[in-house]
Amino acid sequence: MANLVSLEKISLKNHPEIKEDLIQKFIFEHPESLGLGELTPIQRERIQPAGGRLDILMGTVDNDGRYEIEIQLGATDPSHIIRTIEYWDTEKKRYPQYDHCAVIVAEEITGRFMNVISLFNGAIPLIALQVSAYKVGDDISLAFTKVIDRVTPGTDEEDEYEITDRNYWENRSTKKIMKDVDAIFADLGQYTAGYELKYNKFYVGLAKDGIAKNFISFKPKKSFLHFIFKTNESPELSQKIEDAGLDVTYESRWRQYRVKLQNFDDYKKHEALIRECVETAMEYFNIAEG
Template identity: 50%
Template sequence: MSQKYVKPERLSLRNHAELSEKWVQKLIADDPSILGLGDLVLRDQERIHPRAGRLDLLLQDAETKRRYEVELQLGATDETHIIRTIEYWDIERKRYPQYDHCAVIVAEDITSRFLNVISLFNGTIPLIAIQMQALKVGDSTTLVFTTVMDEMTRGLVDEDEDAEAAPTDRAYWEARATKTTVSLADELLKTVREFDPTLDLKYNKFYIGLSRDGQPFNFVTFRPKKSHLNLDIKLPETEEIDTKIEAAGIDTLEYNKRWGNYRLRLSKEQVKGQKEVLRDLIKLAHERRTS
């Protein structure tokens, strides 16, 4: 069966009678992944900065904790929006220096002159430029975001502080991942409670942690995905632990040297089948947390 081709029509949002900047802002706020910057979570929108206006969107990477100060502009980039983008980034990084920050400007037309100017800053000011195209396909309208200038990589923030700053609930994670993968955190909580029955799961936007009497008490954290669960265990990297994990056939992500975490990628079968190995690792982490 042959595929039907529909030629898209390029739209100008700046001159459109119905599609506004607020419309674009809401689309990104509802699904930040459409920007193509990774697994981002909305922290705030229309964030008021005294004497500097309103920051359109504040986004944060769910894994690395990098924050993105996003300025939207319909039409072509201009010097006013460039200055505003950098100013918002500067205010946020001074207010919250424990986070890594990146300025992002999203515009319909990223001019070559603009790229030449902001490329002078990139390296001292982490800055991303994203070109946005509105296309009408049949009766539908879509947006295409293309990164035309990327940023530098920065650091992370303490997990306990993040848990306090961005609380959420179980329903959030079941929608973000699945009920099945969130239930894997319940299974591992049973193991955790063998060593401390007072601990509970603590839900926030970036991971599911542990709490004691409502306060963060993290030596393991959980990040449910669509088909698996990422488990972070706070342990020093040693050959003995490496061998234990490898012998169990557990998939691993790169060791997080900054925060001292093993990062395991667990399927439902591995949570059940490697219960003793996971118990040993959790016990070690608990002993280090309470010593």
């Protein structure tokens, strides 16, 4: 029978052998350890035009996003945050075709740091990860915890003034597809109780008491529909959906999965998986099941 044991936590900053370069090398070789989805390492110690070196540059597997990563042993400090934002801004201006996100990795994310970040996290896409180190025999294990997640700025698709009506969507797609949307929405009543469909210009979302809450949404087409749910990217979940034979895309910029469904029958065929996706989205939004 397995025994429960306590791990010995250690300080990386005060460790006589562990240096920042070693942590940097580990992250570069094991990007999955960050818990930010499937990333592709691009470059370490990337020289910046105005001086300095970006610790790590990584990209998304679909090559539409990039992460500018800075590492700090010990607690965060003002120079660390300024350096991270400067490097993010430089890369963003040099390569505007990508969706860029700054990432700070530190042993301690201080309260003061979190207060400062919260002031502009809506304008600057930034993720803060706290790294903890534990001694395991002669080795050291690293654990990364997301303390601050990226806040995605609002889009035209989310603006209230883009509200339309059902007739708009019946003309843009078809009455049959809209009936499939109705049927799926009703069948998910366990999760959508108290919500109503809200017809926007670019998608059909959800609203409760007149307030939009799009943990799931629909994008009806002429001969099929996209079922959309918001959450962080998960390689395991992506693979599970693909293994079910469904066409799926993760849109990192909007933090959402887009799953193609042919009709209501297609939904029923994969009902258990779709319900799992809905529950994942509700957990992401911290919504209790109705």
